[in-house]
Amino acid sequence: MPLSIVELFGYAPEDSTAAATAARHSSNCPFVHERCIKQFKSGLVSGSCTLKPTTSSPVICCPNRMYGEDYKVLLDVAIDAFGGGMRLCHTQSQAAGDGKDVVVFGKHWGKELRLPSRVNGGGYFVDWILARLDPNRSLAEFVAIELQTMDTTGSYEAQVHRFLGTGKVLPDKQSNINWENVSKRILPQIIFKGHVLRQEPLCKKGMYFICPTPVYQRIIGRLGGNLRPYHPQPGALTFRQYDVGGSVVAGNMRVLEFKGQMTTTVDQVALAFTSPSNLPAPGVYEQAIRAELAS
16 A cells, blocks of 8 residues: 655645645745755655555654744754753854854754765764854854654655646555664664764763654664663763644644653663664574475
């Protein structure tokens, strides 16, 4: 079965109001106000923000969807890490000089942090750096943020053609969330970057990892569900979960809902990843082989 589209260019796919129609015709993302970054191999702009698998709740599948409500997720982290009353700034010159200013480094904010590349390829980049300034407008401390949604396998392009009214008819194909990326890409990256950041004296609260709740559940399941909780500190890793809210009146977009957080350490995650405790019973391969030989 194909994935079901929950949000298309920010609105319910069946929403026929002027606002929803205009968003689809523009092919622009209503959350970052730029052209949608998701595209099928055919060249059709996907516009899909949130998808629903048959076996789980809706999953946000585009990182830009997480930036709704004027990058609320970033302000939430700033307040959690540095205290109430924080303000997000584009540049140091915008700072009021009262110790409540947080300069943001990341995509869509006009300034991304330049870091050296790894010798063996790749980079040290994280998605966001939030740098708190002291009353003298100098760097006091910072936190790093990785934000992760999920891509897909297969194709749900047929649904998009139907909702966009393109007139092109395609057969529905099998599609699903690419959960394998949890083990293949997501966990190795956050472990590596967590170790890099723990070397930084001013990264006093560690790294935050923002993701949809179903992604968090997959990560915790892969790690065995036994991570010890810690308070924020150098080398800490704080998972923050968000989901889209419930259905809304046509012409409106769903809100982004905070679903909770848990702080552990990068060491705890690394140990659980390399020494999993949720293994199957011994002998499962032997049993499968014997059953197949006897068939």
